[in-house]
Amino acid sequence: MTAAYTDGKTVRVIFKCRACKHAWAHEYVTYIKRNAVSFYRRGESEMIESYQDGKQCPKCGVRRGITSNDVQGTYNADVKCDGRCHRATLRLCMWWRASR
Numbered sequence: 001m002t003a004a005y006t007d008g009k010t011v012r013v014i015f016k017c018r019a020c021k022h023a024w025a026h027e028y029v030t031y032i033k034r035n036a037v038s039f040y041r042r043g044e045s046e047m048i049e050s051y052q053d054g055k056q057c058p059k060c061g062v063r064r065g066i067t068s069n070d071v072q073g074t075y076n077a078d079v080k081c082d083g084r085c086h087r088a089t090l091r092l093c094m095w096w097r098a099s100r
């Protein structure tokens with residue numbers, strides 16, 4: 001299934017290190033130019049593209065074997081975010097999807 005992206009859409013991407021199994025996530029804004037879709041987030045002084053966040057595991061420092069997936073789901077303000085959200089490693093957010 002391919003996600004439909006629109007310019008300026010907020011997307012959450014989950015990264016996972018195959019070496020140490022550490023998972024981390026960032027939220028990005030989509031930028032579309034011609035047929036290419038890029039994900040950017042604001043850093044301290046610059047815009048950071050998603051591939052930069054996936055270059056190296058922040059826990060073990062490995063530079064290979066890092067996977068990433070965008071989260072498929074719809075944010076629902078009525079569902080309280082808890083540890084399950086922050087520790088999520090799957091692409092499909094069950095709490096968001098169930099709350100549609």
